[in-house]
Amino acid sequence: MSEVTVHSVMGRGYSSNVFLVEAEKDFLVDAGMGISNSIINTVEETSVDLDRIILTHRHVDHVGDAQELSEELRVPLYAPEKEAEALRSGDDQTVLGSNFGRKIPSLDVKTLDEDEYSNFQILHTPGHTEGSICLYHPEDKILLSGDTVFSHGSVGRTDLPTGDMKELTGSVEMLSELKVESLYPGHMSAVEKGGSDHIKKALDHLRIF
């Protein structure tokens, strides 16, 4: 039996997907926007001992309900440094709250500065935003990829503030060298097998441009 279990709460509307990871420590990846009831239900049904919420990047569709979930579930929020800075300062220009009619107050987010957490490697994958991360479990070949790369050869947008196509290509190149079976992206469907093939397809698409 695998030591890691990932429960998916699929995004509805504009919301990102949110994942509940049961591992050495239990944690949520992203907080979504408008799907907090489903997230709380999933947490309660699995009776996990939640340790924290890790935000892959600053965008409102991933952090819209972060404050509410942090309070309801009594766990702290963490994000990689540049993303945490933007969220703490309530930088609407790059968090994009008003694009979705949401006012995101400055969030109480701690900086995720570890290289590893709960046996997942924290991979810095700039391109979609300057501080985006992915989480990778080498033993179980699991990748939680945020908005860097999706299933079926899609990648995150680079035309939003702090986005950079060249950096995204470098990040997807790095991810394509990992052995990935299960791919849990921030949008679109998750795949349980052959994740690496999806990432390589994404890299092929990027190289065309």
Ligand SMILES: [Zn+2]
């Ligand atoms: Zn995004």
